[in-house]
Amino acid sequence: MKILIIEDEEEIRESIASYMQTEKYVCEFADTLNIAIDKIVTHDYDCILLDLMLPDGNGLKVLEKIRALNKQDGVIIISANGSLEDKIKGLNIGADDYLAKPFHLSELNARIYSVVRRKKFDSKNLMYYNELEINLQFKVVKVKGKEVLLTRKEFDLLLFLVGSKDMVVSKNAIAEHLSGDMADMMDNIDFVYAHAKNLKKKLTEAGCNNYIKTVYGVGYKFQV
């Protein structure tokens, strides 16, 4: 995954960079508006981290440029002053997320994941994970080219986990998502176990690797 970090403060840039490298992201940098725009015009990034306060102008210009070029790069705005106005303006012009300084690097990481994932979902109707194929449009799942008949809830669950690929999804989140209910405390979430079991079973029986991992005490995780 390729990330562009647009940020003029050396210190922040470095700390983000070092963290990103442990996550095995490829990072590039820009510390001015002009360098940033140069890079954006000539490259595609999975995600762009954009500080709004730059020495040669407001970072929103970068955002405008990206959208004007009709680029699909995900953009997360990083703002020091945390002003609501910037946030609104940013999300409006087309940022995908917004993060106010200071933030935890793990939080940033989670946002990047989620933005990149969302982008992929939006643009693609088909997803492949080795022998596993998920067709969003027709709501069909295939393993090794052969269709696996999933029930609606099973499909929903799979998609929900895939949507947070490599991240653990709590049982409660799953319960809420599947039942469509509010954040009420669920009195019983056994149905999550049941659907997880059935989904796993159908996939493995079709010859799919065990991509759905149980995370003891927390929930489940989709990981290729």
Next chain:
Amino acid sequence: MKILIIEDEEEIRESIASYMQTEKYVCEFADTLNIAIDKIVTHDYDCILLDLMLPDGNGLKVLEKIRALNKQDGVIIISANGSLEDKIKGLNIGADDYLAKPFHLSELNARIYSVVRRKKFDSKNLMYYNELEINLQFKVVKVKGKEVLLTRKEFDLLLFLVGSKDMVVSKNAIAEHLSGDMADMMDNIDFVYAHAKNLKKKLTEAGCNNYIKTVYGVGYKFQV
């Protein structure tokens, strides 16, 4: 129902007012920021219609005042320029809905209904319609004090219809709501008929008047 109309253009004010009177709402008016704030401080309204362009300042100040006073009045912003920025800012500061000029009065009316209803839902856990009692908190329905056992979908349907009391809800809207699915064209909405039938049956068998009316060719309506 008491409505406050904050609008400086005489013509618009009158047309809204006359329509609202046919709907049997009680209307009050304010044509400046100062009058508006005076009224808001001293009265409670079910719904406030707020034009942003006022002679003595931006209407968002009214909104800020309402929220600062921790008032529960519903607020619908009416804006001439239809700028997205105003919309977002407004909804963010705490408006409940937003309507760009020009609009149909029936549309406005529907929005008022929906805002007022939503507010009521938010604050109330219990709703009574004569012999019918709906407990949001425990998701229980009683008729003449006796519990009626509804399935989840039946309860959902009832709530959805009650939430748009006196307005017709299309079968498609119901189908989407019940299935939790996106705006995909449903290939089959027979299940709406089924749930509607079962819900009606359970209620009438429990001795509840037929508050759920079928609107031929459109959908259903909850009406006391």
Next chain:
DNA sequence: CTTCTATAATGAGGATTTTCATACCTGTAA
């Protein structure tokens, strides 16, 4: 008023979802 067509109601059967009881597993602490 009668007929016609589209829409809605109905009942039953099959599919799915949820619950429940029980067995199994994981991590923790003695």
Next chain:
DNA sequence: TTACAGGTATGAAAATCCTCATTATAGAAG
């Protein structure tokens, strides 16, 4: 290591939901 507690898996039963074929009804047209 072993026992323990809390968490998870499982199969089967119960409840619910969806589909389908059929019947009934509403509104339109003649």
